[in-house]
Amino acid sequence: MPDAMTPIYQHTLIDGLERSWAVDDRAAAKVMPWVKRSPEVFHRDLSGMADYFPHWFLAGGANEKPLPCQRCGALQTPFEGAVRCLKCKRPGQATGLVWVGHLPVLARPEAAFVARQQVLREAGFAEATAGEAAYLLVPLTVHYPAEWPDLEPVARYAGRWLDALGLPRSSAAHHLIQNGRACIFDWGQWQAMPIHAVLQQRLVNHLASLFKIVAGQRPAEAFIGRVHSLPWQPG
Numbered sequence: 686m687p688d689a690m691t692p693i694y695q696h697t698l699i700d701g702l703e704r705s706w707a708v709d710d711r712a713a714a715k716v717m718p719w720v721k722r723s724p725e726v727f728h729r730d731l732s733g734m735a736d737y738f739p740h741w742f743l744a745g746g747a748n749e750k751p752l753p754c755q756r757c758g759a760l761q762t763p764f765e766g767a768v769r770c771l772k773c774k775r776p777g778q779a780t781g782l783v784w785v786g787h788l789p790v791l792a793r794p795e796a797a798f799v800a801r802q803q804v805l806r807e808a809g810f811a812e813a814t815a816g817e818a819a820y821l822l823v824p825l826t827v828h829y830p831a832e833w834p835d836l837e838p839v840a841r842y843a844g845r846w847l848d849a850l851g852l853p854r855s856s857a858a859h860h861l862i863q864n865g866r867a868c869i870f871d872w873g874q875w876q877a878m879p880i881h882a883v884l885q886q887r888l889v890n891h892l893a894s895l896f897k898i899v900a901g902q903r904p905a906e907a908f909i910g911r912v913h914s915l916p917w918q919p920g
């Protein structure tokens with residue numbers, strides 16, 4: 686069992702200032718009882734995300750979405766004894782926990798894609814560059830079910846992001862359900878895996894298929910063999 690006492694730190698920018706905090710297991714358990722039942726599962730997720738997706742953090746949520754502070758609009762996170770606002774520290778009304786972050790994806794060269802990339806820029810979505818290459822920073826949320834890890838998490842694209850790309854928010858052909866939720870597992874296919882593995886093994890592929898559609902492919906071609914593939918095996 687991992688040493689659940691080692692604190693995991695997360696960080697984000699609030700009004701341009703870097704904020705860093707130690708994730709509070711007991712505060713998390715107040716909104717997600719499974720954290721108390723399975724602290725080792727919680728810690729495995731925290732440490733896996735810190736290793737592979739260090740810019741993501743765990744936010745307080747409600748209705749499968751991050752829940753902003755009622756006073757100042759900043760996001761909340763479990764620290765210092767409660768799920769509280771990262772800016773004003775006021776405890777909020779969160780009923781769940783949701784990972785918040787971006788996946789960087791290499792921009793494609795097709796003219797249809799470049800045109801949409803411009804729409805994303807104009808809508809304020811960020812990019813990163815490494816050398817000559819431009820990466821789109823795709824905003825995503827991954828919400829824990831109450832029954833974690835027995836049920837799969839709910840991964841969602843931002844609705845405005847789908848709109849800017851000219852993609853539907855719900856479409857079976859696009860493997861998008863319930864307003865931007867990514868359909869990444871077949872019925873009965875879920876096997877417990879850490880959150881970082883869901884991102885690496887499912888969402889990266891889902892996103893690559895969406896980008897193929899934006900570049901001009903038909904959805905049936907773009908998704909062939911991409912998403913509902915081999916189940917994750919414990920390494």
Ligand SMILES: [Zn+2]
Binds near residue numbers: 754774
């Ligand atoms: Zn606040």
